[in-house]
Amino acid sequence: xxxxxxxxxxxxxxxxxxxxxxxxxxxxxxxxxxxxxxxxxxxxxxxxxxxxxxxxxxxxxxxxxxxxxxxxxxxxxxxxxxxxxxxxxxxxxxxxxxxxxxxxxxxxxxxxxxxxxxx
Amino acid sequence: xxxxxxxxxxxxxxxxxxxxxxxxxxxxxxxxxxxxxxxxxxxxxxxxxxxxxxxxxxxxxxxxxxxxxxxxxxxxxxxxxxxxxxxxxxxxxxxxxxxxxxxxxxxxxxxxxxxxxxx
DNA sequence: TTGACATATTCCATTGTGAGAATATAATCC
DNA sequence: GGATTATATTCTCACAATGGAATATGTCAA
Numbered sequence: 001x002x003x004x005x006x007x008x009x010x011x012x013x014x015x016x017x018x019x020x021x022x023x024x025x026x027x028x029x030x031x032x033x034x035x036x037x038x039x040x041x042x043x044x045x046x047x048x049x050x051x052x053x054x055x056x057x058x059x060x061x062x063x064x065x066x067x068x069x070x071x072x073x074x075x076x077x078x079x080x081x082x083x084x085x086x087x088x089x090x091x092x093x094x095x096x097x098x099x100x101x102x103x104x105x106x107x108x109x110x111x112x113x114x115x116x117x118x119x
Numbered sequence: 120x121x122x123x124x125x126x127x128x129x130x131x132x133x134x135x136x137x138x139x140x141x142x143x144x145x146x147x148x149x150x151x152x153x154x155x156x157x158x159x160x161x162x163x164x165x166x167x168x169x170x171x172x173x174x175x176x177x178x179x180x181x182x183x184x185x186x187x188x189x190x191x192x193x194x195x196x197x198x199x200x201x202x203x204x205x206x207x208x209x210x211x212x213x214x215x216x217x218x219x220x221x222x223x224x225x226x227x228x229x230x231x232x233x234x235x236x237x238x
Numbered sequence: 239t240t241g242a243c244a245t246a247t248t249c250c251a252t253t254g255t256g257a258g259a260a261t262a263t264a265a266t267c268c
Numbered sequence: 269g270g271a272t273t274a275t276a277t278t279c280t281c282a283c284a285a286t287g288g289a290a291t292a293t294g295t296c297a298a
Binding site: 014073 | 132138141145192195200204205206208210
């Protein structure tokens with residue numbers, strides 16, 4: 001599959017407005033730009049520009065219909081972020097930390113890692 | 120508890136170098152700055168500056184010992200991101216999508232949503 | 239065609255961000 | 269004290285990003 005190039009997804013969602021747009025696109029199906037303009041309360045050119053960034057990052061996809069362009073959330077594009085943050089989930093999730101400790105103990109047959117005492 | 124103010128965690132991890140720093144801090148315990156300088160191959164002032172951003176975002180914490188400052192990953196700070204992205208997990212996870220579809224079908228007693236055909 | 243509508247793009251001014259060099263602070267050692 | 273080590277801060281510069289206004293592009297309708 002032709003990876004359509006995803007220039008820094010992290011930077012794309014760093015902008016609060018763009019996160020708003022993503023949220024507005026979730027749940028509902030393809031929405032025209034004007035819908036989003038109404039949803040996020042931002043001038044139309046701004047919305048178009050933010051959508052362009054999201055599109056280039058692979059987070060949304062467009063589809064022309066008549067004079068309007070319907071934007072759809074492409075959640076797959078968010079996956080790298082989820083994956084990256086997920087690497088650290090075990091550091092705050094006590095349950096996961098325990099599971100991990102046990103797994104490592106069984107694997108290496110060594111004493112469990114000290115649970116990194118909370119301050 | 121005094122929420123220590125977390126100015127845009129999203130912006131903090133938008134920088135690749137800072138993500139490198141976070142990764143370098145994970146797993147190992149508190150590490151002095153020079154360790155990190157060696158790890159990420161960046162001039163020391165740059166590292167200090169990035170660490171400052173991470174600190175203000177609540178992603179790392181510092182602890183003085185002698186002349187050095189030991190930085191520790193504060194994974195809790197990443198939680199907002201995980202939570203935000205997690206909201207959209209169901210849109211790419213087929214299994215979760217099915218669960219959701221069934222739940223909605225049962226709730227509204229209506230035909231299941233068409234799985235949004237890929238282009 | 240003309241006109242209205244939906245959206246994108248360009249231009250400009252402002253602000254923010256990161257790199258790099260130099261310097262400052264603070265703790266330790268002699 | 270002075271020298272050395274560890275880290276932070278300041279400064280400047282180049283550049284990217286953002287908002288706003290204006291304008292361009294494309295599509296439908298009459």
